[in-house]
Amino acid sequence: MSHPMGFTQFLAACDFIIGPTQEIVVVGDPGNQKTTDMLRAVKQAYLPNKVLLFRGKQDAFEELDKIAAYAGEMASAVPVDRPTTFWCQQFACREPITAVEKLKSIIESA
Structure with missing residues (x-):
């Protein structure tokens, strides 16, 4: 019997x-409210086939950079x-998005 x-x-x-x-890919300081707003907008959107990476500006992302070097770039x-x-x-990729409102607009049209 197979598992449903x-x-x-x-x-x-x-x-x-x-x-x-x-x-x-969201890049920013995790303590910045705008970074948090961008991450929240993407996480709350129903995009079942999304791959979301967060990359801060500090150098503590060596493991992520090994598997997704483009995030570091x-x-x-x-x-x-x-x-x-x-x-x-x-x-x-689209042009880089720096406004939360623009990001929400893109999410709505996805």
């Missing part, structure tokens, strides 16, 4: 493979005091 959850997980994996997927391009979201789909 196994089939559900299989369907979820198929949906992820078929896409579209959103690859979202994105972080190095962002001013320390300017939280930024990089919204990518099918491995093509």
